[in-house]
Amino acid sequence: MLQLDFRSRVPVYEQLTEKIKELIIHKVLKNDEQLPSVRELALELTVNPNTIQKAYRELERQGYIYSIPGKGSFVKPREKLENSPQKEELMKQLQKIVAELVYLGVPIEEILEIIEKTKKGGSGA
Structure with missing residues (x-):
């Protein structure tokens, strides 16, 4: 496992x-x-x-x-993370990663595709 x-x-x-x-x-x-x-x-x-x-x-x-x-x-059962510090930190990290990917020339469509795959349970990579 x-x-x-x-x-x-x-x-x-x-x-x-x-x-x-x-x-x-x-x-x-x-x-x-x-x-x-x-x-x-x-x-x-x-x-x-x-x-x-x-x-x-x-x-x-x-x-x-x-x-x-x-x-x-x-x-632990999943809870909504409305204004949690953990959510804020992860959002900052995501924003930084997306900015770097855009800077490297990755099309926004490809980034959104990874997000959709991840949302559906795929690995995203």
Whole structure:
């Protein structure tokens, strides 16, 4: 389910955080679905349990999961992000990326096509 690149310069917990976010965004992991326990995932991926715990804490901080003491971690149901700081930051990043693509000569139609593919669940690339 999850594959990590141990030779990458990106820390393992960040790779794990991004991969789990991807699974949640693409609805592979459903609302309120329980994630593997820290110990279970650490054994499966052969990483230190503290690394898994750090990734889970980061996912919880970002609002992707929630935890119930003694029960585990679960996928948080998606909420509308009307005026959240996370939405504002992502919008700034998107604006910067679009500006760079336009500067590099990518037609706006191609950018919109990627957005549409992504919206429909495609990879966008």
